[in-house]
Amino acid sequence: MKPSNGNTLFSLYKKDLLSVKFESLMILATIFLGHLYFSYKILTGWPEPTILGVTSTIFFIVMFVIFIGTFTSVSREWSNNTIYLVMSLPVSGKKIFLSKLLAVMTQLVILGGASILVGSLLSSYFLGADIIAQVFGFFSTHQLLKVLVMGIILLFFGIIQIILVAFFSTMVGRAFKKFSWLITFFTFIFTNIFIGKINEFLLKALIAPVDRHLSIIGSTNFDGQFLVESGLTTQFFLLQLTIILLISTGLFFLTAMIYDKKIEL
Amino acid sequence: MIELKGVTKTFGSTIALDNVSINIPEGKIIGILGPNGSGKSTLLKMLVGLNKPNHGNIFINGQQIGVQTKSFISYLPEIDYLYPWMTIQQAADFVKSFYEDWDENKYKELVEFLELQPSMVIKKVSKGMRAKAKLLLSFSRNAKLILLDEPLSGIDILTRDKIIETIIRDYRAGDQSILITTHEVREVEGILDEVIFIRRGQIALEGNVEELRYQRQASLVEIMKEVYTHETI
């Protein structure tokens, strides 16, 4: 029975997920316990709005920890010596990194989602459910829903890009016998800077000056709410998304190529 | 079947393999012998793509090393390379999904023969068990080429016997090739068809084992001592 592409990818994905089972459960526990602890604090005196700060902080910590896990997802194969198994398998680097990408994304979605869920529930409890309705109404009446969706899409693919930069950096690091971590670190930083520059260059070159910037005009009206207007046009969105996708794809193939051709044990 | 043409491999200033050219025939059990650091492990690693030569070419069945060649090779490195958190069954399920030549019946038989339990967690069992687990996964396939890197090192005598028996029991002479590197020559003498002695990155001696025994009226152990203490054969 010839192993199908789907089969092998799923096997790798399952393995990559199970590898982080323990850490993920720890993060999940932290999400619940963290929210629980601060809820207790709020119930015993802290002002209600702090729930928003607490939720956001916990969320970003979770995102950050998972992001660090991107690096360990690769380095762990070396420290466990399982890289000997992986490299001797009849699979290309593309599948290996696709699997790892999917595993990290799964973590982000599930754990990030859990954080957002718990956070939203507690926020609506402490701040009243109508606040959520108000916020939602606010967004839909001001054409901001479209902006929000486009922003989320860009954020989503932006996260994928960062993960791919992380994978790329680990492969560059591993291509050298010494100072792997240092090289990974600097490659990560410089690649991001480099991508930023390319991004800027392409945007400047391809968008007419008038729509060049994402302009956010914030102004307060008389009852203290922020009015957010943006100059974010669909054209900008599509262009930025294309750039992100192209860079991501390039990084992905480059990473797989380094693995296939340059990595030695 | 395996062709090395002018293969050189260096690690920094160390020369692991020095302009090695050799044809390794199909369907035999071949011992690649030599002291530590002589380049034997490197040779095996190159066959399965874990190392690339600095110079020269390697062809397996006329193909370059890659995903295609890996699909019919079973590689057993000296180190523990299985996911420590997996059970033996999980490891088997993982490996089996990548190979067409996985043989479920062989797997079931070998599990019993090697006295392992599929529910054993790899990081929790003894070294001998881990060695058997590695062997189990390698031999539950009908791979065309099996590469064993020091399969007996650090293993107790009884387990060694089991390992040798496992190697012989399903071996398809003439069809399957097994390459074994070891410095425990005594243990594997009985099962080798051909031998290649590597000394400081070069091939010092190669040939059919029985013929060498006949010609030199000596065991491989004795021949090996000769090869490595005299500069010329």
Add this chain to the structure above:
Amino acid sequence: MDFDHGRPIYLQIIDYIKKQIITRNLKIGDKVPSQRELAQQLKVNPNTVQRAYREMENMQLAETIRGQGTFIVKRGELLKELQGEMAGTLLKNFILEMQSLGYDDQEILGLVEKYQQDLKEEIK
């Protein structure tokens, strides 16, 4: 079974089969274990066993019938031949060794008789 790795193993396998015949464990016309079985039993390479079997066919010690296996040839004199062969090797080695100890032919014969007697007494 322990092999002397200083001699070709396939020859030792043939010796082993011959001994089996002499000690009547294997009779004329009997089926010998399959190559794979013997390889596993003796813990040697199946290729080596194959070579031994091939040699035995050349020596007309055994014959392979397709689909059925390998059998000791049905030659009535086989047993006597093998016994004679083995005895010859033993005796030649014995004589040479005794000579290297310094005994001459007469002394050797004398000693042989003496020890035959001793053995008979020991059995009683």
